[in-house]
Amino acid sequence: MTDPAGHDVVADPLPRLPPLLEAVLSVGTDLELRTTLQHIVDAAAELTGARYAALGTADPGQDGLIELLPRTPSGGTPVSLRSPGAAPPATGSLTVPIRVQDEEFGTLHLAGKESGAAFTPEDEQLLHVLAAQAGIAIGNARLYEAARQRERWIEGAAAVTTALLSDGSATDALTTVAERARILADASAGVILQPNEAGGMEIVTASTYDDPGDIVGTTIAPGSPVLEQLLGGEPVFIDDSATDPRMTTHVRHRFGPSMMLPLQAGGRLIGTLALPRRRGDRPYTSVERLLATQFASQAAVALVLADAQHSRELLAVFEDRDRIARDLHDLVVQRLFATGMMLESTQRRGTTDDVHETLGKAVDELQSTIQEVRTTIFALQQPPADAPTTFRGKVLRETAGAAALLGFAPSTHFTGAVESRVTDANAGHLLTALRRALATASRRPAVSRIEVTVDATATLPDGREGVRLTVHDDGRTEDGSTGTTVTWQAPL
Template sequence: MSPTSPGRPVSPVSPAATEAANQAAVLATTDLEALSGDSAARLPRLLEAMVTIGTGPELHSTFDRIVETAARVADCRYAALGVLAEHRDGLQDFVTCGMTDEQIARISRFPDGKHGLLAVVLGQEEPLRLHDLNADPRACGFPPGHPPMRSFLGLPVRVGGEVFGNLYLTEKRGGGDFTDNDVLLIKILATQAGIAIGNARLHEAARQRERWIDGSAALTTSLLAGDVDNALAVVAEEARWLADSAAGIVLLPTSGENGHGEGGGGGGLEIVAVSADDARGLIGTVVPPGSAVLEQLRGGEPVYIDDAATDPRMVTHVSQRFGPSMMLPLTSGGRVIGTLALPRERGGEPFTEVEKTLAAQFAAQAALALVLADAQRDRERLAVYEDRDRIARDLHDLVIQRLFATGLMLQSTQRRAREPLPGTGSEPGSEPGSEPGSEPGSGSGSAPEPLPGPEPEVSEGIGRAVDELDATIAEIRTAIYALQQQPDEAVAGPRTRVLRETGLAAVPLGFRPSVTFVGPVDVRLPEAATKELVAALREALSNAFRHARASRIEVTVDVTAALPDGSDGVLLTVADDGVGVGAPDAGRRSGMRNLARRAENLGGTASWGPGIGPGGAGTTVVWGAPL
């Protein structure tokens, strides 16, 4: 059993080191002739144990088998294996055998190998055997809840000639001391344990490398398959899972630098994407210019931190939440385009050298994937702009001209309807042949029947039709201007960016969503919330286009709303009359999860319900974040 977290893979041993360990095992067995009859009787158990130790490739399972086997071979009640930390300044892991779960739960802390008898064993080559460990002046006592122990045997476990850790055995059954034969048997077992640990380390390191390689490939596939809008979030989430960290964080240069981290070098780094169980307060945090870590990252060098909460180089409030951390530059073509931060919880295990190397390789691959994804997005945008230009030309050259000609025809018809009937010189409705001002029918001869004139309602209807055509032409001209406008030509305020997104969506949708703003949007919306809101709007419109088959979409941005907890917030509502979320469409549900994650990054929420179609058909997405 193990009271600690699973052991982490460390640097694998070489085949030459494994061969050396095998030779040591052969040498150790030459002393078997000196065993007493009782110890010789334990040889079958020892040989069986040596086979058992190496039966599995999992590193921590190997640790468990070693301590259980050592307790059986030495005939003692308790056994433990202390695993040296990578920098050899204490114990990284402590695996025990013999204690119950209740006893383990009562112990406040397990030894770190820096004090007492465990530190003594770590500092010497030969086994340490004691009749009563409590009487030794080097002992520092037991923590509260620890079971009593007297007899003691400790000896090193070597992997490839290097001390990997130590075996500790206590409480020899029968109340006696550990014998010379016990020491010899455990030394043989320790030799075999070193070989098994070396093999398990190789297996664990290979599995870890395979996991990182698969993760890098999955990231690249995801980004190039079209998940470009969520590229940074995908990088953060994938890296967090691979590094077993508390969070995955992507930072990009602020406005003091250009988009590739070049420029004058006067800007900081802003957190733009987070994957964490609790991401509140992280999005929008800025590492200020002049920070020591910033200079190192800008130079393309990774930063490794033992404890972010206490490191003086970490100057943001975010660092107080984390412990061991890696900050890796996202570099492509000699340019630093951002930073990938992977922090663990406070008190968490430090990153090993293997993990640092694999994470740095992942960061390089992620940077390349981001650059390729940006290039792909640029190509797609170029195709959209070309299509928009074509649509604008068609609208101007064909639709507007035809509408304008139709309007002229209606205006001409309206004027003609108000003129006297041809050939009479009289007003419409008067009798032909009569003098102006004379009574109808006073002329000589029989008067023909009067010709009917147009009704006033007809003229008014024609006028209304002309007005509608004028309004339609004005709206089409506005749409043409919007289609011809490049994104960087407009002021990048929240209102403009929302209108830009709905304008871009009009091309694939076939219609322009209606947009309503409530409150001073440009004044109240901060930049961090604007970025996430625009991204959420883009996701919602994309879902409607790809999955909803909607014919009408209504967008509302309300900065005067109150969130469910009563705090001030912004609400984005996107309602359509499509098929709804209830349809068997995994793609749309995935999009809804993306919306919820964006809201949670800011401490907000996202939900969806019935739409605006007949009988509640369609979907209404409500996305909220605090202000």
């Protein structure tokens, strides 16, 4: 617009104020960054009447952005996102920078007004106002996205800690860390490397979308440029694994951007967590690198705690087995000594009837001792971390539980093929009866010995084959007598 003297005059912007307010409001309606940028492009085109609008970012990888589809007229052909320094043709185009705080985020490009006219100074003025609001909206979207990422990584670290402190082997623990990190980082693979005897590092576990078989076992040989940093516990960030001269493994050609993060806690280097992406994938942002580094530190602490917990469990098993060995030693030695004294006394007496009776008692004691040894050996062979699944194991678990209350282990004997002859229904009833009998015996005064016998060769009063449980203790009863025997039986 020109005055009578032919000078350019900026038109009054008030008639276009409502569209401007609507455009300003629209760019801040969503906190997702990519959606926010699309709102900015659409709002700029609507506000100025441009047929084409596109937004080029100064650093495409900084916010995880590779490409943003431009706005085009209905039925038109999309215009490719231009490089940061490029702009549309000078004729009928308009370019406005977008700043987020003091940082240049990118440039908004407009071209070809639908009316066919050129862009006016008023269009440029309105676009600057929109760009200022766009910078605020982008900043908010960045904060929201960073908060969401941080929340996901914190939840992932908590889930890893919980999983590691539950039952599992060291290999399972490393696999858990690798798999969870791969998912959180949106990586192609998650691998754990550990130092090997040759002085290099070796991939000991891997989590990938495909079969990781050819990845596990891959080594970084001594002398590799990246090895010194890894063994020193320094993080390594790589833009392209396939072309980076520091990478020397035979699988590097598959991957692009990568992070290699130390797993160390308390000065101890457990290994390295590597998170490579596929070739051509977007690079890791600074926020992703920071969050992944923090995750690796927390995972290393969890691995150390899990290892310490496993060591404590093993120590408890060894202490328990040492106690069983002492009990076994005392029991066996006492019985053998008593049997020896019995035989020696019989030898001195020399009476035939006494000899036969004493020898019979000696044989019974020896058989009982042998049974005790077999039962104890079976208990030592049970997996310490697993609940017993066999009937024999369940009986031993009940007697072991009673030992904690009694202060001594009940003597347990098995006769016959208890595993194959005792049905599941009978086993459940027998264990209930055993549990009740042991609890009752533990409350009697002066109990120093309890004998538990499970006989799968018993004959019931009606002549049928059956299983019989006998629990005998030497405690005092209410009437002052000593010794109580509880019997439970059922047909097979």
